[in-house]
Amino acid sequence: MSATAYDAIVIGAGQAGVPLSTALAKSGRRTAIVERAYVGGTCINYGCTPTKTMVASARVAYLARRAADYGVLAGEVRVEMAAVRKRKRDVVDSFRSGRERLVETTAGVDLVHGEAGFLDAHRVAVKAGDGASTELSAPLIFINTGGRGIAPPLRGLESVPTLDNVSVMELDAVPERLLVLGGGYVGLEFGQMFRRFGSEVTVVQRGPQLFGREDADVADEVARILVEDGVEVVLDTDAVGVEPDGAGVCLTVRGPGGERVLSGSHLLVATGRGPDTRALNLPAAGIAADARGYVQVDDRLETNVPGVYALGDVKPGPAFSHISYDDFRVIRTNLIEDGSASIKDRIVPYTVFIDPQLGRVGMTETEARASGRRVRVAKIPMNYVARALEVDESRGFMKAVVDDDTDQILGCAVLGLEGGEVMSMIEIAMMGRLPYTALRDGVFAHPLLAESLNTLFGSL
Numbered sequence: 001m002s003a004t005a006y007d008a009i010v011i012g013a014g015q016a017g018v019p020l021s022t023a024l025a026k027s028g029r030r031t032a033i034v035e036r037a038y039v040g041g042t043c044i045n046y047g048c049t050p051t052k053t054m055v056a057s058a059r060v061a062y063l064a065r066r067a068a069d070y071g072v073l074a075g076e077v078r079v080e081m082a083a084v085r086k087r088k089r090d091v092v093d094s095f096r097s098g099r100e101r102l103v104e105t106t107a108g109v110d111l112v113h114g115e116a117g118f119l120d121a122h123r124v125a126v127k128a129g130d131g132a133s134t135e136l137s138a139p140l141i142f143i144n145t146g147g148r149g150i151a152p153p154l155r156g157l158e159s160v161p162t163l164d165n166v167s168v169m170e171l172d173a174v175p176e177r178l179l180v181l182g183g184g185y186v187g188l189e190f191g192q193m194f195r196r197f198g199s200e201v202t203v204v205q206r207g208p209q210l211f212g213r214e215d216a217d218v219a220d221e222v223a224r225i226l227v228e229d230g231v232e233v234v235l236d237t238d239a240v241g242v243e244p245d246g247a248g249v250c251l252t253v254r255g256p257g258g259e260r261v262l263s264g265s266h267l268l269v270a271t272g273r274g275p276d277t278r279a280l281n282l283p284a285a286g287i288a289a290d291a292r293g294y295v296q297v298d299d300r301l302e303t304n305v306p307g308v309y310a311l312g313d314v315k316p317g318p319a320f321s322h323i324s325y326d327d328f329r330v331i332r333t334n335l336i337e338d339g340s341a342s343i344k345d346r347i348v349p350y351t352v353f354i355d356p357q358l359g360r361v362g363m364t365e366t367e368a369r370a371s372g373r374r375v376r377v378a379k380i381p382m383n384y385v386a387r388a389l390e391v392d393e394s395r396g397f398m399k400a401v402v403d404d405d406t407d408q409i410l411g412c413a414v415l416g417l418e419g420g421e422v423m424s425m426i427e428i429a430m431m432g433r434l435p436y437t438a439l440r441d442g443v444f445a446h447p448l449l450a451e452s453l454n455t456l457f458g459s460l
């Protein structure tokens with residue numbers, strides 16, 4: 001079979017792949033983008049977009065139940081999962097079709113439906129859903145195949161129905177009793193969301209705290225908030241086996257108090273994600289992956305094979321949509337704009353969309369202290385913040401770590417109302433290398449959350 005020759009091939013239409021394909025085409029390179037499922041990848045179809053749409057529904061249910069706190073009489077709150085799901089599907093459809101239109105209407109890009117695998121370093125075979133196979137070749141190939149959920153080695157897991165981040169958002173009824181395996185951001189966003197929809201929820205976390213990499217005070221406050229919302233949080237506990245129990249499941253766990261059995265109508269497995277290289281046939285191209293299967297890249301995202309690059313979750317490092325998009329920027333700068341960009345030392349912000357949000361950027365306190373710097377920690381509870389009290393949402397706290405020798409801000413954690421937005425203001429100060437005193441003494445409009453930065457840094 002003779003291969004169709006392109007200037008560039010992008011494998012996977014994720015957060016980096018879509019803008020990269022159109023940028024390459026606009027730079028005069030004939031480009032093929034291969035996608036086996038939906039344009040937009042995980043973020044738009046099964047990740048950020050649908051979850052945040054459903055988090056919004058859950059928050060309305062939460063506030064409706066609290067209506068009387070604000071002097072409003074709202075009556076009984078009932079959640080219709082089919083309507084929540086329809087709203088989610090509508091938003092996803094509109095985002096997805098926007099991306100599809102972008103690809104299809106950009107001259108010089110061919111959208112090829114199917115699953116790509118390498119034949120050699122510059123040739124791929126694409127298998128379509130109907131079994132047909134085509135070959136494409138190009139001197140430049142970009143891997144943007146993203147990540148996938150990794151199921152834990154758990155006795156009996158194959159014998160029970162389980163939910164993952166895709167199927168849990170397709171339920172048409174509120175689960176009676178949802179067991180969530182994994183206390184990372186995916187497990188906690190779904191755990192709190194379904195509690196608010198009306199499920200009884202238990203989150204089982206293997207380690208001694210939720211969010212294994214965050215400071216212990218942040219993780220403890222998150223756990224306290226979830227427990228206050230009625231979520232059972234089980235820490236330091238391993239799942240050892242699972243078996244069917246009528247239409248539901250029985251999950252045996254082992255924790256500090258010994259073994260116990262949790263029964264649930266549904267089991268959500270959210271124990272972590274890894275790279276999706278299953279169909280790529282990396283060895284055929286001689287592309288190196290690390291022990292966990294991540295495609296190895298240098299600071300400019302090139303693999304060990306010249307002309308082959310990897311972007312997004314398929315490479316090691318932070319797995320977020322905005323990081324994948326920034327990977328695209330790095331490639332655009334280096335290959336299209338003749339500039340020089342690298343992924344080294346970039347600032348990595350993220351927000352966990354539990355409610356209140358956890359916004360994080362830069363070093364944790366633990367990391368800052370371990371770095372050997374002399375550090376000071378600014379910390380205030382959200383009930384010091386006028387705006388949070390006025391809207392009666394004052395759970396959480398904010399903290400920032402400052403280098404005592406330079407007054408530079410090293411990082412922050414904002415667990416509070418619009419925590420992601422407040423974190424981003426601090427991130428902007430970090431990008432501009434402002435000393436913390438600029439935020440301590442800056443004039444911000446009253447009564448915004450922004451003015452809490454005066455109070456936060458005034459606490460030092």
Ligand SMILES: Cc1cc2nc3c(=O)[nH]c(=O)nc-3n(C[C@H](O)[C@H](O)[C@H](O)COP(=O)(O)OP(=O)(O)OC[C@H]3O[C@@H](n4cnc5c(N)ncnc54)[C@H](O)[C@@H]3O)c2cc1C
Binds near residue numbers: 014041279
């Ligand atoms: C439940 C959930 C919630 C999330 N929430 C957030 C959030 O709030 N904020 C945030 O920043 N991140 C969030 N993420 C993470 C975010 O979705 C990912 O970091 C992001 O989508 C990674 O994008 P990517 O470009 O690496 O690839 P992806 O978006 O994963 O896209 C990869 C694409 O490649 C395709 N593909 C794979 N293999 C092949 C092949 N061999 N041939 C052809 N096509 C192939 C796949 O079908 C997919 O469409 C969330 C993830 C999940 C699961």
